[in-house]
Amino acid sequence: xxxxxxxxxxxxxxxxxxxxxxxxxxxxxxxxAMDVIFDGWMDGSIDFVALSEMLFFVLGMYLxxxxxxxxxxxxxxxxxxRVVYRLRQNIEAKVNRLPLSYFDTRQRGDLLSRTxxxxxxxxxxxxxxxxxxFYAVLTIVGITIMMFALSWQLAxxxxxxxxxxxxxxxxxxxxxxxxxxxxxxxxxxxxxxxEESFTGHDLVTVFGRQEAMRGTFDxxxxxxxxxxxxxxFYSGMIMPIMQWVTYLGYVGIALV
Numbered sequence: 439x440x441x442x443x444x445x446x447x448x449x450x451x452x453x454x455x456x457x458x459x460x461x462x463x464x465x466x467x468x469x470x471a472m473d474v475i476f477d478g479w480m481d482g483s484i485d486f487v488a489l490s491e492m493l494f495f496v497l498g499m500y501l502x503x504x505x506x507x508x509x510x511x512x513x514x515x516x517x518x519x520r521v522v523y524r525l526r527q528n529i530e531a532k533v534n535r536l537p538l539s540y541f542d543t544r545q546r547g548d549l550l551s552r553t554x555x556x557x558x559x560x561x562x563x564x565x566x567x568x569x570x571x572f573y574a575v576l577t578i579v580g581i582t583i584m585m586f587a588l589s590w591q592l593a594x595x596x597x598x599x600x601x602x603x604x605x606x607x608x609x610x611x612x613x614x615x616x617x618x619x620x621x622x623x624x625x626x627x628x629x630x631x632x633e634e635s636f637t638g639h640d641l642v643t644v645f646g647r648q649e650a651m652r653g654t655f656d657x658x659x660x661x662x663x664x665x666x667x668x669x670x671f672y673s674g675m676i677m678p679i680m681q682w683v684t685y686l687g688y689v690g691i692a693l694v
Contacts, residue, residue: 446517453510454572460503462580467496515565522561529553546633548626555625592691599687606679610672617669624662631658 471492478484533549541549585593635651 443517443520446513450510450514450517451572453506453513455576457503457506457510458573458576458580460499460506462577462584464496464499464503466584467492467499471496518561518564521564522557525557525560526553529557546630546637548630550633551622551626551629555622559622592694595690595694596687598690599683602683602686603680606683607676610676610679614669614672614676617665617672620665621662621669624658624665628655628658628662631655 471489474485474489474492478489530553533553582593582597585596631651631654635655641647
C-alpha cells in the first residue's frame with residue numbers, strides 16, 4: 439500500500455511543489471521583462487542588460503522546474519511500480535488460497551481480466567491521476583494568488599469559469615464513471631467466453647455448439663462495444679466543454 443512509501447510520497451509532493459511554484463512565478467518575471475521592453479520603446483532606449491538578466495533568470499527557473507518535475511515523475515513511477523508489483527503478488531497468493539467452489543462459480547477469463555486489466559487500470563490511475571491532481575491543485579492556488587496580486591477585478595472574472603467547469607466535470611464524470619465500470623465488466627465477460635471457447639473447443643465441436651457460442655460472443659462483443667463507445671463519448675466531452683468555458687473567461691477578461 440501507499441502507506442509503506444511515506445518518504446517517497448513526501449518527496450513527490452515536495453518536488454511537485456517546487457516545480458509548480460517556479461512555473462507560476464516565471465510568468466511574473468517575464469511580465470517585468472515585457473515592461474522593460476515597453477518602457478524602453480516609449481523612451482527610445484531599451485535596457486538590454488536588465489532585460490537579458492531577467493530572461494536568463496526565467497530560463498533558469500523553467501530549467502529547474504523541469505528538473506524537479508522529472509524527479510517527481512521518477513519517484514512516483516518507482517512508488518507505483520512497487521505498489522503494483524506487490525498488488526500482483528497479493529492477487530496471486532489470494533487466488534491460490536481460494537477454494538475450488540469459488541472457481542466453479544466464476545469464469546476463468548473474468549478472473550484473468552481482474553488480475554491483468556484491472557491491475558493495469560490501477561497502475562494508470564495512480565500514475566496519471568495522483569500526480570495530475572496534486573499538480574492541478576497547486577497550480578490553481580498559485581495562479582489564483584498571482585491573479586489577485588495583479589488585478590482582483592480580472593481575477594474574479596477569470597474565476598467565474600471555475601464553478602461552471604466543476605458542474606460540467608461533476609455531471610459528465612459521474613456518467614462516464616458508471617460506463618467505464620460497465621466497460622470493464624463486459625470486458626471480463628467477453629474474455630471469460632473466449633477462454634471457455636478455446637479451452638473447450640473439442641466439446642463445442644462434438645456437440646455442435648459453434649453457432650451458439652458464436653452468437654454469445656457476438657452478443658457480449660456488442661455489449662462491450664456499446665459500453666466502451668458511450669464511456670469514451672462522455673469522457674471525450676469534458677475537454678471540449680472545458681475549453682469552451684475557458685474561452686468565455688478569455689472573452690470576459692478582454693472585454694473588461
